[in-house]
Amino acid sequence: MSANRPADAGRQMNPDRQGGHTVTGNRPVPEQSGLERPVLDVRNLIKTYGAGETAVHALRGVSLTVQRGDYVAIMGSSGSGKSTLMNILGCLDIPTSGRYLLDGVDVSRLSDRQLALVRNRRIGFVFQSFxxxxxxxxxxxxxxxxxxxxxxxxxxxxxxxxxxxxxxxxxxxxxxxxxxxxxxxxxxxxxxxxxxAPALVLADEPTGNLDTQSTADVLGVLDRLNRSGRTIVLITHEPDVAEHARRLIRLVDGRIVQDARQAPLPQPRHLAQAVDA
Known part of the structure; x- marks a missing residue:
């Protein structure tokens, strides 16, 4: 992973300070308290594969913020950049440029060991294959x-x-x-x-291999989890699945072309209960 790290990520930093958060041992610690910061804060993400005439521009300046307790569906056809964005949000890949804060932590400045801790403790993954x-x-x-x-x-x-x-x-x-x-x-x-108890549940086509009844069962579970205060980002190409989310984001050719609120955010008291749980 370090071979693909952005050019500024290797600059020497104070060993106790990285990217706006404190590092204790190998564990990144955000500075803001739980309800004061968004779970996701993505700023001008660019991801390019290759160079020159053969370069593939998977993401072209994507910016978005996901507040605690939201339920966001990201839609797009093949080649839209949604899988690339999912991999970056899940700390499975890094952007060519741009900034990504996960639960207040600037992940672009973390070591591989710290990234592994972030994936284990702050992100809950649900994939199409179980x-x-x-x-x-x-x-x-x-x-x-x-x-x-x-x-x-x-x-x-x-x-x-x-x-x-x-x-x-x-x-x-x-x-x-x-x-x-x-x-x-x-x-x-x-x-x-x-x-x-992750900050984020990241679901990549979670119903892609399921029949109609099983799809309804899994979506019902995700709906209940979000109502209890869990933050969910779901990647899908199915409109009926995306309808369950509170917010819909649509990608085309690596850019956000639609960002629509489908239902309001939960009340702060519900979020406080989820953070304390």
């Missing part, structure tokens, strides 16, 4: 991010059971993936995304 470990129980699959974070077994189990209960699968904790329907497997994946 990415569950076969021949492993739903409970153990949900526990996995907590194991990476170094939590003790009893605490992992407690949190994983609570996450499965949130998605309506408390009675399926001992089932392996091949014993679950597609919709149930995706709900296990959602529980895994929630188990670290």
């Amino acid at each position: 990415n569950l470990i076969p021949r492993t129980s739903a409970l153990s699959n949900v526990e996995l991010p907590l194991a990476y974070a170094g939590l003790k077994s009893a605490e992992r189990r407690r949190r994983a059971r609570a996450a499965l209960a949130l998605v309506g699968l408390a009675d399926r904790e001992n089932h392996e993936p091949n014993q679950l329907s597609g919709g149930q497997q995706q709900r296990v994946a959602v529980a895994r995304a929630l188990v670290t």
Whole structure:
């Protein structure tokens, strides 16, 4: 990843200060308190692959802010730049230029180790493919991010059971993936995304492999999670899926061409409860 880091990211900095936040050990710490900052603050993101006449301009100056508790759908056809944007928002790729603050942290200035911590603790990923470990129980699959974070077994189990209960699968904790329907497997994946209490749930085509009923089940879970104060960014090409979001952003050729509010943000008291949870 460091080979592709923007040119200014390698400048020498005070070891205790990076990009507007404090670094304690290997963990980035934002300066603003939870409700004062947006979850996402993206400023003039540009992503170019290659150079010269063969250069591909995947993102052309994308800027957006996502407030805590919002539910944003990002739509676009193939080649629109939505997958590139998703990878950058998920700290899986870096922009050619521009700035990205995640929960108050300027991620462009983090080391690879710090980025791994951000992905583990601040972002909950839900992908089109469920990415569950076969021949492993739903409970153990949900526990996995907590194991990476170094939590003790009893605490992992407690949190994983609570996450499965949130998605309506408390009675399926001992089932392996091949014993679950597609919709149930995706709900296990959602529980895994929630188990670290991330600042952001990032869902990339989460219903792409599901039938109509399973799609409704998964979207119902996401709706309930957002109503409880979770911040969700969903990548989709399906209008009926995007209708569930509070805000719709449409990309064309690497640019935002539509940014429409479909429903109001939740009240601050609900957000405070979500931050405290």
